[in-house]
Amino acid sequence: TRRSSDLPHKWERHFRFNLSAIYSGINDHKFRLGTGTQMDDMYRIRDSNNFADPANVVDVTDTFPFMTPHNRRISFVYAQDEWNFTQDWYLTAGVRQDRYSDFGQTTNPRVALVWETAYNLTSKLLYGKAFRPPSFAELYNINNPVATGNPNLKPETNETVELAFDWQAANDLHANLSLFRYQMKDILRFAPNGAPSPLVAQNTGSQQGGGGEVELVWDASADLRLSGSYAYQRSIDESTNQDAGNAPRHHVYARANWHFLHQWNLNTQLNYVAGREREPDDLRPRIADYHTVDLTLRNRSPESDLSYAFSVRNLFDADAREPSPKPGLIPDDLPLAPREWRVELNYKL
Numbered sequence: 001t002r003r004s005s006d007l008p009h010k011w012e013r014h015f016r017f018n019l020s021a022i023y024s025g026i027n028d029h030k031f032r033l034g035t036g037t038q039m040d041d042m043y044r045i046r047d048s049n050n051f052a053d054p055a056n057v058v059d060v061t062d063t064f065p066f067m068t069p070h071n072r073r074i075s076f077v078y079a080q081d082e083w084n085f086t087q088d089w090y091l092t093a094g095v096r097q098d099r100y101s102d103f104g105q106t107t108n109p110r111v112a113l114v115w116e117t118a119y120n121l122t123s124k125l126l127y128g129k130a131f132r133p134p135s136f137a138e139l140y141n142i143n144n145p146v147a148t149g150n151p152n153l154k155p156e157t158n159e160t161v162e163l164a165f166d167w168q169a170a171n172d173l174h175a176n177l178s179l180f181r182y183q184m185k186d187i188l189r190f191a192p193n194g195a196p197s198p199l200v201a202q203n204t205g206s207q208q209g210g211g212g213e214v215e216l217v218w219d220a221s222a223d224l225r226l227s228g229s230y231a232y233q234r235s236i237d238e239s240t241n242q243d244a245g246n247a248p249r250h251h252v253y254a255r256a257n258w259h260f261l262h263q264w265n266l267n268t269q270l271n272y273v274a275g276r277e278r279e280p281d282d283l284r285p286r287i288a289d290y291h292t293v294d295l296t297l298r299n300r301s302p303e304s305d306l307s308y309a310f311s312v313r314n315l316f317d318a319d320a321r322e323p324s325p326k327p328g329l330i331p332d333d334l335p336l337a338p339r340e341w342r343v344e345l346n347y348k349l
Contacts, residue, residue, distance in 0.1 A: 031081050094109070134153040189201070212232055233247060273320075321336065
């Protein structure tokens with residue numbers, strides 16, 4: 001174990017440079033070109049622990065560190081064209097290539113086809129490929145009894161196809177609908193590597209899934225706006241053909257915003273999360289559903305430089321938790337904040 005004051009420390013520097021240009025000299029086209037570079041430099045670490053002698057915490061920075069200093073350089077280039085190829089139709093296509101000094105390069109395209117279907121309806125078909133690079137911890141963790149890094153990792157990739165509709169049903173009613181499918185490969189996880197411990201960072205398999213989301217915004221009156229959304233998704237681990245775990249099957253969000261007495265505003269929102277399974281080889285019981293309610297009362301007068309607000313988060317003090325990763329190193333999951341009261345004052349000079 002470690003005392004909190006003896007947790008590992010690291011110091012980092014980040015340098016970024018970007019350059020982009022837009023060219024619209026060809027009819028119905030708008031081109032965007034860009035390039036850039038980034039330097040991530042973890043230049044110093046400090047580590048103290050009592051692994052060798054439980055009775056004493058000692059500085060092991062030079063003898064048994066959790067990581068040694070590392071840096072990576074990233075360079076990228078991208079190109080995009082927005083083409084209005086006929087009335088009410090737009091095609092945007094682009095590609096970006098990133099080159100990392102520690103694991104190589106990755107190329108990712110994106111395409112969006114937009115149709116102004118009617119004066120109050122827009123339809124979109126989108127495709128994109130993205131990636132997540134391995135972190136310094138996933139690459140370079142050493143001397144850790146729980147999880148170690150792996151310098152031979154590849155980036156995690158994700159391909160997504162989405163169909164979306166944006167409908168202004170009436171002057172006071174706006175609706176959005178989106179449907180999607182995705183495919184993840186080379187997923188980055190700390191996983192067993194032929195021994196009980198430590199876990200080793202690995203590219204471990206793939207998963208695919210799909211779902212949809214519907215969103216409504218209704219201006220019920222000049223002083224009252226109601227909005228909400230419902231999202232459904234299902235993700236499958238392709239190595240086991242079971243639910244990939246951790247992500248909610250159902251997510252409901254609702255919000256009401258009421259402006260009253262000239263300068264007062266009352267806002268309430270509900271967040272409901274349900275249907276979260278464990279990862280296939282995690283034998284803990286299913287994660288409990290939860291819902292939280294927040295309230296905010298705000299006073300803001302156009303004639304005054306002072307505004308203030310009173311709010312309570314998680315009004316009913318729900319025991320809300322997010323899943324901890326397998327194999328359950330934090331067995332009771334990650335608790336979210338309990339009921340919280342806030343007072344806010346703003347003064348404009």
